[in-house]
Amino acid sequence: MMLGLLVAGARFDAPGPLSLSITGPANRDVITGSLNYLIKVTNLSASPISDIRVNDILPASVRFLSVTNSYARSARISTSGRNVIFFFPRINGKETARLTLTVLPMAVGCITNTVSLVASGMADDLTASTRFTVLSTQVSVHDPAMAKENGTYYLFSSGPGITFYTSEDMTNWSLGGRVFPGEPSWAKSVTSRFDGREWAPDISRHDGEYYLYYAVSAPGENDSAIGLTINKTLDPASPEYKWKDQGVVLRSIAGRDLWNAIDPNIIVDGDGTPWMDFGSFWDGIKLVKLAPGWKTIAEPQEWYSIAKRDRSSLEDDRDPGPAQIEGPFIFKKGDYYYLFVSWGLCCRGENSTYKIMVGRSRDIRGPYLDKDGISMAQGGGSLLLAGDKNWAGQGGCSVYTFDGKDYLVFHAYEMADHGLQKLRIAELDWDKEGWPVVDEHFLHDYKSLVVK
Numbered sequence: 001m002m003l004g005l006l007v008a009g010a011r012f013d014a015p016g017p018l019s020l021s022i023t024g025p026a027n028r029d030v031i032t033g034s035l036n037y038l039i040k041v042t043n044l045s046a047s048p049i050s051d052i053r054v055n056d057i058l059p060a061s062v063r064f065l066s067v068t069n070s071y072a073r074s075a076r077i078s079t080s081g082r083n084v085i086f087f088f089p090r091i092n093g094k095e096t097a098r099l100t101l102t103v104l105p106m107a108v109g110c111i112t113n114t115v116s117l118v119a120s121g122m123a124d125d126l127t128a129s130t131r132f133t134v135l136s137t138q139v140s141v142h143d144p145a146m147a148k149e150n151g152t153y154y155l156f157s158s159g160p161g162i163t164f165y166t167s168e169d170m171t172n173w174s175l176g177g178r179v180f181p182g183e184p185s186w187a188k189s190v191t192s193r194f195d196g197r198e199w200a201p202d203i204s205r206h207d208g209e210y211y212l213y214y215a216v217s218a219p220g221e222n223d224s225a226i227g228l229t230i231n232k233t234l235d236p237a238s239p240e241y242k243w244k245d246q247g248v249v250l251r252s253i254a255g256r257d258l259w260n261a262i263d264p265n266i267i268v269d270g271d272g273t274p275w276m277d278f279g280s281f282w283d284g285i286k287l288v289k290l291a292p293g294w295k296t297i298a299e300p301q302e303w304y305s306i307a308k309r310d311r312s313s314l315e316d317d318r319d320p321g322p323a324q325i326e327g328p329f330i331f332k333k334g335d336y337y338y339l340f341v342s343w344g345l346c347c348r349g350e351n352s353t354y355k356i357m358v359g360r361s362r363d364i365r366g367p368y369l370d371k372d373g374i375s376m377a378q379g380g381g382s383l384l385l386a387g388d389k390n391w392a393g394q395g396g397c398s399v400y401t402f403d404g405k406d407y408l409v410f411h412a413y414e415m416a417d418h419g420l421q422k423l424r425i426a427e428l429d430w431d432k433e434g435w436p437v438v439d440e441h442f443l444h445d446y447k448s449l450v451v452k
Helices: 440-445
Strands: 003-007 018-023 035-043 049-057 062-069 076-080 083-091 096-105 109-118 126-134 145-149 152-157 163-167 172-178 197-206 209-216 224-231 244-252 265-268 274-278 285-289 303-307 325-333 336-343 355-361 382-386 391-402 405-414 420-430 436-438 449-451
Touching: 018 049, 018 109, 018 126, 035 049, 035 083, 035 109, 049 096, 062 076, 062 083, 083 096, 096 172, 145 197, 145 391, 152 197, 197 265, 209 265, 244 274, 265 325, 274 325, 285 325, 303 325, 303 336, 325 391, 336 391, 382 405, 382 436, 391 420, 405 436, 420 440
Parallel strands: 172 449, 355 391
Antiparallel strands: 003 126, 018 035, 035 096, 049 083, 049 109, 062 096, 076 083, 109 126, 145 152, 152 163, 163 172, 197 209, 209 224, 224 244, 265 274, 274 285, 285 303, 325 336, 336 355, 355 382, 391 405, 405 420, 420 436
């Protein structure tokens, strides 16, 4: 989502003992699409000023996410719908209180945000405003997962609360909002560095409900967990729409485990048994059997290592190391299970090196062999799609069949847009040996569009 600054900075009212300003974001938050507003209240006098109230009635086109106060003297903060109020008992002379307000834009178009201030002894309110335009542009997502319900496609992405979009045609997308209004209650017990962004969702239909798996972690560590939330429908307009978090399904602990519990994907074998493949860096991609309810690991436990890259035994077990592999997705086609993974590095804009590799097996447990017969558990993998002069870091993929056609859904970083990550979709063909082939014409022509 592109953010164009129309009015930089803020408007100040007539001189007085206090000044008020609001500034919109100078840069895009390309992972989440969120907007950060900085509100500053400065006491221009030498004496303290008391009973200061700042009121921000948010525009209808944004959704409140969070707010923080960085002033040493704590403010009381209250939020009710679109109304956010800050109350400072006192701001000392020559000091500035800074407030950061984070919102999620819910539609394209102009967004004007105006704040007001009143304090003890002031005859008139102060006001300040800033204006941005959220342009109609391509969908900016990371690690996309997709499902279809009643003719509508639902696209889920990494980000705070798991951002989702809806579409009737897989091209024109409307921002739907977030799965989590806040964050899972257990998240910070897994990692103190959790920043509110859930990673790499995976969506499946089971027992008449939708099971959305996701990861909680922090960059560069394997104190991680895979969680699950369930809903009867994906349609927010339905009276039955309500995500119910089920807590942790699987957890890895730094110093104990040489694997990382992120990037989940669910696949059901020919006997109806559910399996979860997952993993990132460290010792690679794992496969574990789930219990029939899909909420816990099956007992007795069955674990398999199905893909990895070279990692020296001299590496510190707490470090990811150079074994750049993650984002697994298993797709059944004919007699084979196909394992898609991403090699390389994501999240570096134009310098991202993601590429999609693939292997296959007749047994869901592996071994998954590439075109040369090398096991992916021994470093094998055949290239399906890599970055090029127009798109860096193509990866983070999932694969689906919709209306009889197979699709590769992934993200990449557009060089012409300063490495902004965007949704990409390509039809998959299959060669005479049964290997997936990207339809280059479809891939070249595809361009998502954010609409109102």
